Amino acid sequence: MHTSLTDPAPAEPTSPTPEELEHQKAAITRLGDELRALMEATVRTAASPDTLHRVADGVRHITGQLTGRRRARAEIPEVDEFPGGARMYSPVTGPGSPLAPPLHITPDADGLVGHCTLGIAHEGPPGYGHGGMSAMLLDELMGRACAAAGTAGLTGSLQMRYHRPVPLETPLRVLARITGTDDRKVFVSGSITTGADPDAPLVTADGVFVTPDPDRARALFPGLRPQG
Structure with a gap:
C-alpha cells in the first residue's frame, strides 16, 4: 500500500481517561467473579461425562471470544498500579484473576491486614487450604507492606x-508488618488466623525483601512507567 508524503501520520495511541480505566476495571472484576464461580463449580461438580464434555465445548467457544491484542509477558496493564498498588490480575489480590481468593487489603495500625476466604479450588488436605496458598498470601501481603512503607522490594527469603x-x-485474616531495615533489606513478619480467632495463629512467616537499585529495577521491569 502506497503512502504519499501528504498523507497524515498515524495517530499516537492515547492513554485511557480515569473514567475509561474504572469502566475497564469494573468489567474485568465482573468477568473475574464469574470465572471464580465457574472454577469453584468445576472442582465441586459430580456432573456426568456428557455434561462435562458439553461444558468444555462451551468454555472453548467463550475463550474464542476473547479476541484482540494480547498482553506481552513483561507488559504492565494500564489498569494496574505497579509497584505497590492494585494489580487486577494478581493470583492473590486480583479481582480479575480466577485463581485469586481474592485478598482484600487495608491499612492496619501494625502494617497491612488482608481478608479473604479460600474455596475448594484452593484445597490441599481435604477441607483445608493448600500450604502453597498460605505462602502465596503471606508473600504478597508482606511485599505490599514494604511498598506501603516506600521500600518496595523483591522476596529474598521467606521462612x-x-x-x-x-x-x-x-473468613481469614492475614497480617504483615515491617520489623526492621538494613540498607536495601527490609525485614517483615506475617501471620494467618481466622477472622473469628485472630489471637490463634494458623501460619506465621518471617521474610527478607530486597529493594533493587534503579538500574536493576529498570532491567527487571522494562515496562515500568516513570514515576512523578
Whole structure:
C-alpha cells in the first residue's frame, strides 16, 4: 500500500481517561467473579461425562471470544498500579484473576491486614487450604507492606511455620508488618488466623525483601512507567 508524503501520520495511541480505566476495571472484576464461580463449580461438580464434555465445548467457544491484542509477558496493564498498588490480575489480590481468593487489603495500625476466604479450588488436605496458598498470601501481603512503607522490594527469603491447618470456606485474616531495615533489606513478619480467632495463629512467616537499585529495577521491569 502506497503512502504519499501528504498523507497524515498515524495517530499516537492515547492513554485511557480515569473514567475509561474504572469502566475497564469494573468489567474485568465482573468477568473475574464469574470465572471464580465457574472454577469453584468445576472442582465441586459430580456432573456426568456428557455434561462435562458439553461444558468444555462451551468454555472453548467463550475463550474464542476473547479476541484482540494480547498482553506481552513483561507488559504492565494500564489498569494496574505497579509497584505497590492494585494489580487486577494478581493470583492473590486480583479481582480479575480466577485463581485469586481474592485478598482484600487495608491499612492496619501494625502494617497491612488482608481478608479473604479460600474455596475448594484452593484445597490441599481435604477441607483445608493448600500450604502453597498460605505462602502465596503471606508473600504478597508482606511485599505490599514494604511498598506501603516506600521500600518496595523483591522476596529474598521467606521462612514459613505451619501451626494448624487453614480451613476452607472460613473468613481469614492475614497480617504483615515491617520489623526492621538494613540498607536495601527490609525485614517483615506475617501471620494467618481466622477472622473469628485472630489471637490463634494458623501460619506465621518471617521474610527478607530486597529493594533493587534503579538500574536493576529498570532491567527487571522494562515496562515500568516513570514515576512523578
